[in-house]
Amino acid sequence: MSTQANGNGSNGNGNKPIVEAVSADSEVGSAVSGRIAPPPGQLKKADFVSDQEVRWCPGCGDYAILNNVQKVMPELGIPREKIVFVSGIGCSSRFPYYMNTYGFHSIHGRAPAVATGIKCANPDLSVWVITGDGDALSIGGNHFIHAIRRNLDINYILFNNRIYGLTKGQYSPTSEFGKKTKSTPSGTIDYPINPLSLAIASESTFVARSIDIDVKHLGVMVDAAAKHKGISFIEVYQNCNIFNDHAFDYFADRSVRSDKVLYLEHGKPMIFGKEKNMGIRMKGAHPEVVTIGENGITENDLLVHDIYLQDPSVAFMLARMEQPDFPQPVGIFRAVERPTYEAMLVDQIDASIAKSGPGSLEQLLNSGETWVVE
Amino acid sequence: MSTVIEPPITPVEKLHEEVETVTIRFAGDSGDGMQLTGTQFTNTSAVVGNDISTLPDFPAEIRAPAGSLPGVSGFQLNFSSQEIKTPGDQPNVLVAMNPAALKVNLADLEEGGTLIVNTDGFTPENLKYANYASNPLEDNSLAGYRVHKLPISTLNMNALKGNVELSRKEIDRSKNFFALGVLYWLYDRPMETTLSWIHAKFAKSPELAKANEIALKTGYNFADTTEVFTTHYTVKKAKIAPGKYRKMTGNEATALGFIAASQLSGRPLFYGSYPITPASDILHELSRHKSFGVKTFQAEDEIAAVCAAIGASFAGQIGLTGTSGPGVALKQEAIGLAVMTELPLIIVNVQRGGPSTGLPTKTEQADLFQAVWGRNGECPAIVVAPATPADCFHMAIEATRLAFKYMSPVFYLSDGYLANGAEPWAIPSIDSLPKIDVKFATDPATFMPYSRDEETLARPFALPGTPGLEHRIGGIEKQHISGNVNYDPENHHLMVKLRQEKIDRAANEIPLVEVMGEKTGKVLVLGWGSTYGSISSAVEKMQREGKSVSSAHLRHLNPFPRNLGEVLAGFETVIIPEMNLGQLCTMIRAKYLVDAVPFSKVKGRPFQIREIVRKVEEYL
Structure with a gap:
């Protein structure tokens, strides 16, 4: 080591060479898979489970989501090395450590921006953003809007638990108005934001919602999101059993769910209820809840769900429906096609090369007004 | 107006005089096209073989109220038959298109200097705007200068009216070309370069092309025939090293340097940026070069710009972000992430006057501390700084090389002066690049x-x-070797030291700092960044006078070149001129325990050669 001279050596390591310290310490495990995964057709859920101990609180809704995503992965037909999970900060953002794929646990709110760079640099990768309500909608609100409007082919899963868990229980931008938390002992005076409304307003080409404990439905949503070409945004209602337990019980609990949740299905009339006799129809410009069989109402009167509508108005209307006046809708709200950002980025480069050939540095340096000095 | 000058019928015999170096400043309203006029004069001077150096000086407002003091836009150009390294201490010639331009710039004009004014701009209203109680053209206050009063707007209008199908307002916009024509005659410049530029630029608006062409030629012929000018001047070709040259601004050189770095490394370039003065031209330039596979991303904000660059870097491209000081302030958390994840990343900071919004269009060097120490935690990064506009090209390659070699963020500190200043650039052969x-x-x-x-x-x-290398990285402390999340105190201590040691070791292969002049003596003038031109010009001048002074210029600021301590020890006094309150000086004092003397100038303007000479003389 020669950097000790002249007041150098700011490592504070005295005269002990750091390389020795490096090689002396080799009994550590690995953050790497360390082996090549089987081809996509033969991948199993276990291939996506990393060796890291999962450190969420026992009973956290995050486990169900992780389990589901790991289960869906082998079905996508994507080689494991081509998958990247990117996250910000918060409980949910530990997610990438538990996936045996490439992963990047970035900084608070910025996962969509990091993911944008990854996807632009290598459009061949399957890129997933895992975020929470504070990460996506508070500190990262700006990136949320812009990553969505650019329509990169990124899968964007927001775990909405309506609370700040990792900082131990402050209200979040999705907490219900008046909520009493550590930082709001007299109740919040912030009106909450609706993630789906914002995603639709940001022109998201795929918008869906699911519930952590509705395992089967969540799996279907994750699968559909993965297959959508363009940004796919999923809000997952996720229970924080430490700081906001039972937050979604009022509609998501098994005992009431069929009466209080509307499962949206493309091409089908909007029907819900234990008896499958409740529905949504339009009354003028507004939706209303009706009972099939009452006042001569039949299935034909109900709104039929169409996820392919270019006009986002109905999707937006559905996103605004909530308990207690309406059932809480889950499912795919919208799935429309639009060229992706990264495809257009590559197209512009290809077009430029097609027009003038691949760039020549020699030519570039010699361009503009030049003169020769003899 | 006291006199309206009409061209005489018979041309008068004009004198021809040779001069070595001329400094001209063009000044007018920000809408008067002074930057364009200056740039055209520069290009022509470069093409005829003069050495050149320029300093554009424009307001932050795109169009401040016409005639107002804040709306004055200036462009200073130094051209010479000798080697020059600065845009000149004092203009010899000032072209003032209105009273505000005169008011703002007159103090800089040399005693007895040439003043060319557009008398049409000196309306009672404009005089009032510029806070003139009386008309300086008539109250004898300009007696110390050689004043040429030209009704440029009127002459231009007369020449064009009826010859082009344009409104009076549109015709008036070409008056800067009339002024340029006058200056072309005065300094014996050919018009071809500008004429071909006009025709390329206005290919789609032939009437505008025609108007500008007529304006330029009329200005030239007017100067040739009028009795106002008795002499014109020749500045011969400079003795410049043989080779092929082009004019380069720092921002252009920066953009081309990173494209070159991409070609030399085989890694595609990704540039994430948010528009900010004075860095935006890098974004503009890079976005034009898609055929090199360059991907430019205009992000929603500064943070997204750097984060996307980090993402691109993670995916194997050259992750580059560019901004100015306020943007760096926003990016610092993400730069810390790149330090922690040990990814290559280059942050271009085209420094401007601060703090906060500060002086967006003026130059400063006050972001050195921000680059070296501006993040939370022990968070070392490599810092480099180009010394001249042309050096921006080479330091871009150097920054990229270091980023990959040390898997580290690298700050690249340019500034407003380098960014917009121009000089001739010897086009390197591709083989000579590393x-x-x-x-x-x-x-x-x-x-x-x-x-x-x-x-x-x-x-x-x-x-x-x-395949098989799937792994996770992130901002949480990493376990040594495995990279797992780790909170162990001993591991953290080790990792903090390792990250620092890695940066320190970069000193092993960065070039040694060179001393210009004797290796020992009374005074060493140590500089970094854009002060190079002024410092080296001042020191060379004093060396010619036999004075015991040398200079050294740092292009690597973290880590420092490993011979720096030895170099400093060879001198009785080390003077460090900086456009800040002594940031490098503080670092030098802390690290080498040398009683270095700070020499500060924080005025949004580069050092003049004579300012440095005067300071050094105090210590001889």
Whole structure:
């Protein structure tokens, strides 16, 4: 080591060479898979489970989501090395450590921006953003809007638990108005934001919602999101059993769910209820809840769900429906096609090369007004 | 107006005089096209073989109220038959298109200097705007200068009216070309370069092309025939090293340098940026070069710009972000992430006057501390700084090389003066450029995300898409070698030291700092960044006078070149001129325990040669 001279050596390591310290310490495990995964057709859920101990609180809704995503992965037909999970900060953002794929646990709110760079640099990768309500909608609100409007082919899963868990229980931008938390002992005076409304307003080409404990439905949503070409945004209602337990019980609990949740299905009339006799129809410009069989109402009167509508108005209307006046809708709200950002980025480069050939540095340096000095 | 000058019928015999160096400043309203006029004069002077150096000086407001003091836009140009390194201490010639331009710039004009004014701009209203109680053209206050009063707007209008199908307002906009024509005659410049520029620029608006052409030629012929000018001047070709040259501004050179770095490393370039003065031209320039595979991303904000660059870097491209000081302030958390994840990343900071919004269009060097120490935690990064507009090209390649070699963020500190200033650039041969070696991990049997190269301490670089190397990185402290999340106190202490040591080791292969002049003596003038031109010009001048003074210029600021301590020890006094309150000076004092003398100028303007001479003389 020669950097000790002249007041150098700011490592504070005295005269002990750091390389020795490096090689002396080799009994550590690995953050790497360390082996090549089987081809996509033969991948199993276990291939996506990393060796890291999962450190969420026992009973956290995050486990169900992780389990589901790991289960869906082998079905996508994507080689494991081509998958990247990117996250910000918060409980949910530990997610990438538990996936045996490439992963990047970035900084608070910025996962969509990091993911944008990854996807632009290598459009061949399957890129997933895992975020929470504070990460996506508070500190990262700006990136949320812009990553969505650019329509990169990124899968964007927001775990909405309506609370700040990792900082131990402050209200979040999705907490219900008046909520009493550590930082709001007299109740919040912030009106909450609706993630789906914002995603639709940001022109998201795929918008869906699911519930952590509705395992089967969540799996279907994750699968559909993965297959959508363009940004796919999923809000997952996720229970924080430490700081906001039972937050979604009022509609998501098994005992009431069929009466209080509307499962949206493309091409089908909007029907819900234990008896499958409740529905949504339009009354003028507004939706209303009706009972099939009452006042001569039949299935034909109900709104039929169409996820392919270019006009986002109905999707937006559905996103605004909530308990207690309406059932809480889950499912795919919208799935429309639009060229992706990264495809257009590559197209512009290809077009430029097609027009003038691949760039020549020699030519570039010699361009503009030049003169020769003899 | 006291006199309206009409061209005489018979041309008068004009004198021809040779001069070595001329400094001209063009000044007018920000809408008067002074930047364009200055740039055209520069291009022509470069093409005829003069050495050149320029300093554009424009307001932050795109169009401040016409005639107002804040709306004055200036462009200073130094051209010479000798080697020059600065845009000149004092203009010899000032072209003032209105009273505000005169008011703002007159103090800089040399005593007895030439003043060319557009008398049409000196309306009672404009005089009032510029806070003139009486008309300086009539109250004898300009007696110390050679004043040429030209009704430029009127002459231009007369020449064009009826000859082009344009409104009076549109015709008036070409008056800067009339002024340029006058100056072309005065300094014996050919018009071809500008004429071909006009025709290329206005190819789609032939009437505008015609108007500008007529304005230019009429200005030239007017100067040739009028009795106002008795002499015109020749500045001969400079003795410049043989080779092919082009004019380069720092921002252009920066953009081309990173494209070159991409070609030399074989890694595509990704540029994430948010528009900000004075860095936006880098974004503009890079976005034009898609055929090199350059991907430019205009982000929603500064943070997204750097984060996307980090993402691109993680995926194996050259992750580059560019901004100015306020943007760096926003990016710092993310730069810390790149330090922690040990990814290559380059942050271009085209420094401007601060703090906060500060002086957006003026130059400053006050972001050195921000680059070296501006993040939370022990968070070392490599810092480099180009010394001249043309050097921006080479330092872009150097920054990229260091980023990959040390898997580290590298700050690249340019400034407003380098960014917009121009000088001739000897076009290098491609073979003379250094290759940039980038190695990627591929072997699942041996890959550990935080194992280290024995020589550099860099960790291996494994790209997403490589089978068997799936791994996770992030901002939480990493376990040494494995890269797992780790909170162990001993591990943290070790990792903090390793990250620092890695940066320190970069000193092993950065070039030694060179002393210009004797290696020992009374005074060493030490500089960094854009002060190079003024410092080296001042020191060379004093050396010619036999004075015991040398200079040294740092292009690597963290780590410092490993011979720096030895160099400093050779002198009785070390003077450090900086456009800040002594940031490098503080670092030098702290690290080498040398009683270095700070020499500060924080006025949004570069040092003049004579300012440095005067300071050095105090210590001889």
